[in-house]
Amino acid sequence: MADATVDADVKGNGISRREFLYYIWGASLALYLAQFSGLLVWFLIPRFREGEFGGLIPFDIGNLPPINGEPVNVPDGRFWIVDLDTDQSNDRMYLAQDEANPIRGVAAVYKVCTHLGCIYAWIPANNRFECPCHGSKYRLDGRRIESPAPRTLDRFRVIAFDASGAEIARSEDVDGFFAPLELPPETASISVDTGDRKKGPADNLLCDFEGNCP
Ligand code: FES
Structure with missing residues (x-):
């Protein structure tokens, strides 16, 4: 019954339920990659300042x-x-x-x-x-x-x-x-x-x- 409601909702917006789930999955993957890239940049950029050990x-x-x-x-x-x-x-x-x-x-x-x-x-x-x-x-x-x-x-x-x-x-x-x-x-x-x-x-x-x- 709930699936039928979702299907009805998404079809009403012009996309199928399968497409809707693909979009959700794609958005999650993009968010994950953005977080990973941010962490990588944070890790690679030197954070030492003059006067501190490491600088x-x-x-x-x-x-x-x-x-x-x-x-x-x-x-x-x-x-x-x-x-x-x-x-x-x-x-x-x-x-x-x-x-x-x-x-x-x-x-x-x-x-x-x-x-x-x-x-x-x-x-x-x-x-x-x-x-x-x-x-x-x-x-x-x-x-x-x-x-x-x-x-x-x-x-x-x-x-x-x-x-x-x-x-x-x-x-x-x-x-x-x-x-x-x-x-x-x-x-x-x-x-x-x-x-x-x-x-x-x-x-x-x-x-x-x-x-x-x-
Ligand atoms: S002699 Fe210095 S750590 Fe072992």
Whole structure:
């Protein structure tokens, strides 16, 4: 009885019941696709803003650590800033036997351990980063000293700007990893691009298990 009424209604409007159901089905499909497309666009468009993790984090160069000094913690960016020069080596930073060239410049080291993702800390008494979870240790520049870390700490790209705000230098990608950036003399400010991270390489450990350190 109800079907007969619907049929009568839709026929009265010049369409059959079957056509009516096709229209409903088509409209539902179109609505679903529109929602899916909207979600896809929302997912693909970067939503990071300057100053937030995932975007550019400005860093005042007046707060740079001394050469081979203790790292500066940048909690909002989830990185440490280090300023390195192995030609001025000390207990924190030194050239290992398998490193031919000086390591020099500013680097932004990601604060997450490469083993299982714990947050490690700088231990001033030992002049190195140490992870509380399973004991991995890292040199000031993030190179692993002791495992179980499978590789050196990751780094973000550092970008230098002059007083006009023009970019004048950026960390170079050397064999898939960001080399420390030697700041040009005219550098007025730097930013760290936390959306641009390179995984650390699986270099040899700096210490073997007998504790022989370079
Ligand atoms: S998570 Fe750092 S040593 Fe395991």
